[in-house]
Amino acid sequence: MDYEKKELEKLIFKFKEINKLLFLELSDFYDINFKDENSDIVDDVDGDFSKIKFNSFKISSVNINNPVIAAPMAGISDNTYRIFAKYPGCSLTFSEMVTSYGLIYNHAKSFEITKLTDYEKPCAIQIFGNDANVIAEAASLIEENADIIDINMGCPVPKVLKTKSGGYLLNEPETIGKIIKKVKRKIKKPVTVKLRIGWDENKINILGIAKIAEGEGVDAISVHGRTVKQGYSGKADYEYIKKVKSIVNIPVIASGDIDNLNKAKWVMEYTGCDGLMIGRAARGNPWIFLQLLLGLLVSNNNLNIKNYNVKKNIILKKNQYTLLKFANSGEANDFTNGSEANDSLVNLRFLISNNLKADYMLLYLKFLILFKGEGKAVKEFRKILGWAFKGKKDISSIKHEFFKINTFEDAAKILKNLKCS
Numbered sequence: 244m245d246y247e248k249k250e251l252e253k254l255i256f257k258f259k260e261i262n263k264l265l266f267l268e269l270s271d272f273y274d275i276n277f278k279d280e281n282s283d284i285v286d287d288v289d290g291d292f293s294k295i296k297f298n299s300f301k302i303s304s305v306n307i308n309n310p311v312i313a314a315p316m317a318g319i320s321d322n323t324y325r326i327f328a329k330y331p332g333c334s335l336t337f338s339e340m341v342t343s344y345g346l347i348y349n350h351a352k353s354f355e356i357t358k359l360t361d362y363e364k365p366c367a368i369q370i371f372g373n374d375a376n377v378i379a380e381a382a383s384l385i386e387e388n389a390d391i392i393d394i395n396m397g398c399p400v401p402k403v404l405k406t407k408s409g410g411y412l413l414n415e416p417e418t419i420g421k422i423i424k425k426v427k428r429k430i431k432k433p434v435t436v437k438l439r440i441g442w443d444e445n446k447i448n449i450l451g452i453a454k455i456a457e458g459e460g461v462d463a464i465s466v467h468g469r470t471v472k473q474g475y476s477g478k479a480d481y482e483y484i485k486k487v488k489s490i491v492n493i494p495v496i497a498s499g500d501i502d503n504l505n506k507a508k509w510v511m512e513y514t515g516c517d518g519l520m521i522g523r524a525a526r527g528n529p530w531i532f533l534q535l536l537l538g539l540l541v542s543n544n545n546l547n548i549k550n551y552n553v554k555k556n557i558i559l560k561k562n563q564y565t566l567l568k569f570a571n572s573g574e575a576n577d578f579t580n581g582s583e584a585n586d587s588l589v590n591l592r593f594l595i596s597n598n599l600k601a602d603y604m605l606l607y608l609k610f611l612i613l614f615k616g617e618g619k620a621v622k623e624f625r626k627i628l629g630w631a632f633k634g635k636k637d638i639s640s641i642k643h644e645f646f647k648i649n650t651f652e653d654a655a656k657i658l659k660n661l662k663c664s
């Protein structure tokens with residue numbers, strides 16, 4: 244990674260400032276009380292909300308401060324994505340999946356995926372493959388960079404399945420056991436696996452696999468509540484995640500369709516899981532991490548933020564931002580069965596002002612440019628912008644402009660217009 248460290252520090256400083264503003268918008272919505280009672284929540288998070296400790300747990304030696312976790316997403320969860328997940332509160336980030344063969348054959352592209360900055364940690368680097376020795380060797384090559392090594396055992400992409408990797412492994416519980424055993428023997432860092440509930444509806448074997456994985460010493464398990472054959476169709480099945488949690492003694496992270504506060508709260512309560520993995524709902528929507536974290540805190544009546552300097556420091560800037568209010572905001576605290584949740588009010592994506600979104604996104608692009616250069620960054624940014632402003636009134640009339648962005652200036656101009664509109 245060929246970036247200017249000083250430039251990165253400057254961007255991080257700006258990012259912390261804008262996260263304080265984000266907090267202000269959200270805390271306004273939640274009507275957060277600043278109690279002066281004892282709590283394990285840090286005094287002053289200084290724009291890094293991942294420091295807030297709430298329902299924290301450990302993956303072996305790694306502290307996971309809160310349950311809100313950013314899912315691995317190939318083509319998406321890069322350095323910028325992870326930084327933009329962490330500072331708004333996400334407790335653990337994941338890399339995009341990287342091929343174990345690419346690592347052992349020293350492919351620069353594969354190593355590029357594994358490079359981390361200090362600003363996205365703790366981070367699990369995810370690898371995939373089909374051979375226990377190769378995966379273990381690959382893990383040892385990157386273990387120094389990673390806080391955790393995660394092994395993908397759920398990917399449904401045909402190209403990956405063809406190589407008997409990813410979700411294919413669910414057909415071979417013994418191979419799963421071998422892989423974990425070898426990797427655990429080879430490296431010192433914690434080892435986790437990300438699974439689906441089975442190959443197809445006739446072969447749901449997550450419970451046996453979870454026991455094998457635990458038996459071989461895996462340090463935590465993430466479960467996407469779908470079969471491999473399902474891809475992304477249908478709904479995530481939380482029943483099996485709940486069962487997994489009830490039979491293992493290691494942390495369990497739930498994944499699948501967690502896209503709003505109601506759902507997050509419901510999945511935690513229903514499954515008893517330790518962590519919640521947020522995937523698609525966080526694309527172009529990094530605010531969701533703080534929204535969920537604050538929402539979970541408030542709903543647990545556990546928001547005792549001591550001497551919250553953040554609030555004092557930023558109060559003056561507040562008027563620059565138009566706060567989007569809902570007449571009936573109390574509804575967001577009406578936690579009913581998450582699976583029935585009505586998205587309109589509880590999907591907190593819509594509770595951020597376009598002003599703040601635009602500033603946030605411009606900064607996102609600056610990070611992307613720093614890591615990838617302007618050409619690549621602006622191309623990737625087009626789709627991110629589409630996700631960020633999804634649902635905005637009249638967006639269809641502006642959206643085609645996103646695909647004409649070729650430079651930073653083009654993007655800045657569009658974002659300025661989005662602020663005004």
Ligand SMILES: Cc1cc2nc3c(=O)[nH]c(=O)nc-3n(C[C@H](O)[C@H](O)[C@H](O)COP(=O)(O)O)c2cc1C
Nearest residue numbers: 314315316317340437467498499500501521522523
């Ligand atoms: C574009 C995309 C890429 C993904 N890439 C990975 C990956 O590299 N490794 C992995 O374990 N899961 C991957 N996933 C699965 C997610 O981590 C997550 O388990 C799944 O999307 C369900 O969660 P969600 O409903 O919150 O999106 C990917 C999902 C999407 C949508």
